[in-house]
Amino acid sequence: MHKRVYLSLGSNVGDRAGNLRTAIHHLGRLGKVAAVSSFYETEPVELTSQPWFLNCALQLDTEKTPRQLIHGVLAIEQELGRRREQKKGPRNIDIDILLFGNSVVQARALTIPHPAMHERRFVLEPLAEIAADARHPLLKRSVRELRDALPPGQEVKRASGLGPRASKAKSLEE
Numbered sequence: 001m002h003k004r005v006y007l008s009l010g011s012n013v014g015d016r017a018g019n020l021r022t023a024i025h026h027l028g029r030l031g032k033v034a035a036v037s038s039f040y041e042t043e044p045v046e047l048t049s050q051p052w053f054l055n056c057a058l059q060l061d062t063e064k065t066p067r068q069l070i071h072g073v074l075a076i077e078q079e080l081g082r083r084r085e086q087k088k089g090p091r092n093i094d095i096d097i098l099l100f101g102n103s104v105v106q107a108r109a110l111t112i113p114h115p116a117m118h119e120r121r122f123v124l125e126p127l128a129e130i131a132a133d134a135r136h137p138l139l140k141r142s143v144r145e146l147r148d149a150l151p152p153g154q155e156v157k158r159a160s161g162l163g164p165r166a167s168k169a170k171s172l173e174e
Contacts, residue, residue, distance in 0.1 A: 003101040006059055007095055008055065008057055008095070008117070010054065010094040012090050013051070013091060017054055019080065023095060032061040032062075035058065037057040038126065038129060038158050039055070039158075040125055040156050041156070057098070057131070069097060070109065073095045077094070096114050099112065118141075121147070125156045127143050127147075128144050131143055
């Protein structure tokens with residue numbers, strides 16, 4: 001069964017933009033990458049004494065089940081060198097499943113919708129760019145409404161020249 005899934009990607013170690021582009025490419029193995037937001041510079045939350053992140057959101061159209069998708073996502077993170085040494089700590093790649101159609105999943109290693117997405121500007125700002133009208137199945141509000149309801153704080157700014165197509169644009173100019 002075909003599902004529209006939204007993912008959040010982040011990186012704050014190494015070539016952040018390259019890490020995101022590589023992850024986006026690999027996610028194509030799990031379905032059709034239908035949309036990718038711009039890249040956004042975002043300040044870290046919770047563990048704030050670490051480098052800023054580069055984040056984006058992605059729409060994936062997939063035939064996978066939620067369990068198959070999380071296994072695929074975790075395999076991609078591992079392939080790309082993700083090490084889980086410190087909770088909320090620096091990482092070269094982080095991929096979270098935000099929404100999986102209208103599904104609600106409560107499992108030991110997977111909760112969908114992502115339990116904190118409605119509190120995170122670094123998730124909602126890029127997601128609103130590609131899916132402003134997508135609805136949170138539990139909160140019954142659109143991504144735009146969730147983003148607009150956030151209190152001030154947590155800096156999130158579009159990163160010019162670093163988006164998913166930036167490397168292709170540069171190579172065309174050369």
